[in-house]
Amino acid sequence: MTGTPSPSPSLPDLSFLDLSFLDHPALLPAFVEENRPRATGAGLDPHEYTRVTALLRSLHEWPEACRAAGRRHLTAADRAAAEGRTVSAGEAYEAAARWFHAAGLLPHPDRAAAAEAAVEADEAMRRALAHLDPAAERVEGGSFAGWLRRPTGVAHPPVALVVPGMDSGKEEFHAVAGALLARGTAVLAMDGPGQGVLAATSAPEPDYHRVVGRVIDALTAHGGVDTDRVGVIGLSLGGYYAVTAAAHEPRIRATAVVSGPYRLDWDALVPFVTATLTQRCGTPEAARAFAARVDMTGLAPAVTGPLLVVEGGEDRIPGVTNADVLADRAPHAELLLVPHGNHLLGNALADWLPAAADWLTARLGTPSAR
Template sequence: MPDDRIAAALTHWGPRFTAQGVDPNDVARTIAGLERWADWLDAWCALGDLHAGLAREAEARGRRLTAGHAWVRAALAYHFAKFVWLVDLARHDAAEDRAIAALAAAHRCLDPTAERLEIPFDGAHLAATLRRPPGAARPPLVLVVPGLDSTKEEFFWWEQVFLDRGLATLSVDGPGQGETGRRLPLRHDWEAVVAAVLDALADRRDLDLARVGAAGVSLGGYYVPRAAAFEPRIRALAAIGGPLDFGALWDDLPPLTREGFAHHARARDPEEARARAARFDLGPVLGRIRQPFLVVCGQQDRLIPWRHAEEVARRAPRGELVLYPEGNHVCNNIPYKYRPLVADWLSEQLRG
């Protein structure tokens, strides 16, 4: 019988694994017989090693497409090995390094124009991936923003939905996220993050920075509207599965989520973590968001109640709610519905 943490991870995030590109058969094999949370990381890293081996073999034979897809699968496995696993931080960070390297190898094979950016911020830097659609001289740009435990290494196929519609993407690990989180803790005032990103891109001639959109998932669905309330360079935004008031949810969040927030916020104890979570409240700023704002949520979301999305859309001056009755957290059980919707909507807003 798996322990409670394994069961919680599968209950809350199982559909996310496959939505992001993990083969469901790999999920089943990886968790089969897994009973101790302490063994989670090793099981998923073994899956990553399997796909990394397939990638190297394909590259040696000159099969770049096959290799690239295998590298994406490896990156996802290494990422999900450590995404909410904080048992041993040295091993956590080692798995993260492997995810970063695997995604870089995937880009080398599948999208060699992809760029790694390191954007100066608060005495450190924000790590980001910039991708541009082929054949577009100055495409609009979509900022793709992770949540509490997602990172840019998770977003290859999510980015592709925007790229297929002629939109460039910049997936960024902000403070407390992914590799940036090793240097900078979580912060609620994401307008500072977005301002630094857009300032760093200002001199580029291969992006149309008069047409910038943003899409955030889960806690990224807080970060994006918070930033848009103060940053007019965001022309349209979408939040998927985001909270109105994260602090108000604190007592009902899964222990893995509370522990993850405390770690990424560098809180000294649970009470400090609770106090910091209370800062993540869109209520005081929703009236400032004048841009078109798409709010997407699933009515079966067990992490962020759908009423939060309903209230965000109601209180934002140009809010538009799309509620999927069957959708779970971030609607990852129906990615074929929400992803095209968000990409089409942002494309229409940025080109309208």
């Protein structure tokens, strides 16, 4: 496993961006509650989440509160590692990575701090895997970075790419990676352009299939996994990226989309989303142009392989047309609808994740785990 990239030394000047909505008194409790299922679905302890967020007086304090929680776990991890308690150290480093990642969920004006938190998350995850899965390997190129993990006892396994979304990164979806590994599939949890550790040095890429193509090339050269059996699971905006890849990249055998956007309407999006996209893209014009590209209408007929669309019935975001439409328009699509699920279905993991992992495993031709 290799070292960790550093934040960009020259982040774009976005002082023009109006983030006054962060000061709205009703937004703090709404943001905390809206992100509670996402945080717990990502593996944060729900009681700790309550303790950390209860102390917030403003959303401006969110990033530092999350980083402080990450540093507490980092201290515990260092202590456990020094005492030879390998599993405890790995679990604490993993918890630190989750908290550092959570610090970046907000379109906060301090983008340098957000870049630092992403690097902290990446480094904490490296240290976690060194203790919990020493065989994990860094696979990276100019437009992607991720951790390749292989299932125990499976020779030359197929591989699934776990693709994050707008404000997400590879440290968020531990449960997804774990479910696939347990079923005999290797996993590359990745950051692409504008995501995770690469957010400070790149903008989101609507032609994400080019990124996925380079990832598959890198995995083929790397060896140890079967790149004739590649699956992709994309979450939130990552669902659009996954469909783009499936429509253009013939090496993808099966695709799953979780809470993906079928289409975005810029003028109807809430300020939280437009501000986040503007920060990630660099200018309002670039963000608007990117949002206009997020449209699966022309892609759906081209996704000729197996496709699973996972949707939550309570997932309603202004300006976002949900991907359940895709299930009617792609040739070989299936819909898994969880009526009580919210965005990313962190409040309903048991209702979709085992079924989705089984579905993807079967399409990749993987025997179930031991």
